[in-house]
Amino acid sequence: xxxxxxxxxxxxxxxxxxxxxxxxxxxxxxxxxxxxxxxxxxxxxxxxxxxxxxxxxxxxxxxxxxxxxxxxxxxxxxxxxxxxxxxxxxxxxxxxxxx
Amino acid sequence: xxxxxxxxxxxxxxxxxxxxxxxxxxxxxxxxxxxxxxxxxxxxxxxxxxxxxxxxxxxxxxxxxxxxxxxxxxxxxxxxxxxxxxxxxxxxxxxxxxxxxxxxxxxxxxxxxxxxxxxxxxxxxxxxxxxxxxxxxxxxxxxxxxxxxxxxxxxxxxxxxxxxxxxxxxxxxxxxxxxxxxxxxxxxxxxxxxxxxxxxx
Numbered sequence: 001x002x003x004x005x006x007x008x009x010x011x012x013x014x015x016x017x018x019x020x021x022x023x024x025x026x027x028x029x030x031x032x033x034x035x036x037x038x039x040x041x042x043x044x045x046x047x048x049x050x051x052x053x054x055x056x057x058x059x060x061x062x063x064x065x066x067x068x069x070x071x072x073x074x075x076x077x078x079x080x081x082x083x084x085x086x087x088x089x090x091x092x093x094x095x096x097x098x099x
Numbered sequence: 100x101x102x103x104x105x106x107x108x109x110x111x112x113x114x115x116x117x118x119x120x121x122x123x124x125x126x127x128x129x130x131x132x133x134x135x136x137x138x139x140x141x142x143x144x145x146x147x148x149x150x151x152x153x154x155x156x157x158x159x160x161x162x163x164x165x166x167x168x169x170x171x172x173x174x175x176x177x178x179x180x181x182x183x184x185x186x187x188x189x190x191x192x193x194x195x196x197x198x199x200x201x202x203x204x205x206x207x208x209x210x211x212x213x214x215x216x217x218x219x220x221x222x223x224x225x226x227x228x229x230x231x232x233x234x235x236x237x238x239x240x241x242x243x244x245x246x247x248x249x250x251x252x253x254x255x256x257x258x259x260x261x262x263x264x265x266x267x268x269x270x271x272x273x274x275x276x277x278x279x280x281x282x283x284x285x286x287x288x289x290x291x292x293x294x295x296x297x298x299x300x
Binding site: 012015016018019022023026029030032033040043044047048050051052054055058059062063068069071072075076078079080082083086087090091093094 | 144179180184187299
């Protein structure tokens with residue numbers, strides 16, 4: 001078997017279903033942004049939450065992470081964890097009281 | 100010096116030259132590259148969050164055209180779907196449909212870039228320049244870097260589409276399309292996050 005040969009053993013996902021989910025979540029996201037909210041935290045957490053769901057759908061189904069070897073998932077997840085640490089440190093600097 | 104005398108051969112198509120993980124080199128290389136891109140964009144997004152919530156910030160909706168960008172987001176999501184359909188059809192052995200979907204992906208990426216250029220021109224004309232405010236600086240930095248990634252993606256899609264039309268890809272050999280697809284979906288994924296963070300919050 002040549003290196004370029006691709007033998008996908010995983011089932012082909014229903015891409016159109018993912019598309020409709022992405023479209024629906026985008027509409028929901030915009031609606032959430034337009035609706036007035038009492039606090040900026042509620043607005044931000046709702047929008048970021050929906051965006052993360054959409055990003056996960058793209059990674060799992062369009063990038064086939066759900067069907068790939070675990071090695072790739074671990075590789076990708078490790079950078080995401082590092083990224084989360086980076087962002088958390090930045091937010092902590094804003095939130096935590098300074099000495 | 101017996102080791103030096105031994106001939107080192109490299110056959111890119113040999114099974115044993117795949118990585119020890121069993122993933123082709125090209126694909127693994129793209130994933131490693133995407134991991135570095137995650138860190139790049141995390142740095143940008145992290146900086147934006149710190150600046151955004153650490154100072155007074157205008158409401159993005161008052162400056163930016165949300166509806167135009169929402170339509171552009173829709174186009175990019177559509178191009179991601181057409182990219183994955185191009186891969187699906189070449190895997191199924193239908194080259195003609197794969198060509199059609201690759202062309203649609205190219206069209207979607209080009210429209211996205213065109214709309215972004217239009218948006219920039221409009222905003223600059225309105226006086227919203229990178230030097231106007233912190234919001235302006237961060238907005239143009241983040242969307243500009245993403246736009247550059249889209250531009251690179253469009254160039255690569257055009258290249259791969261050309262190769263597809265020349266018959267360089269077959270149902271058995273199409274790793275180039277799959278690897279490019281990974282990059283394109285990543286660009287889409289980043290935009291999903293940028294649209295939410297920069298435009299909606």
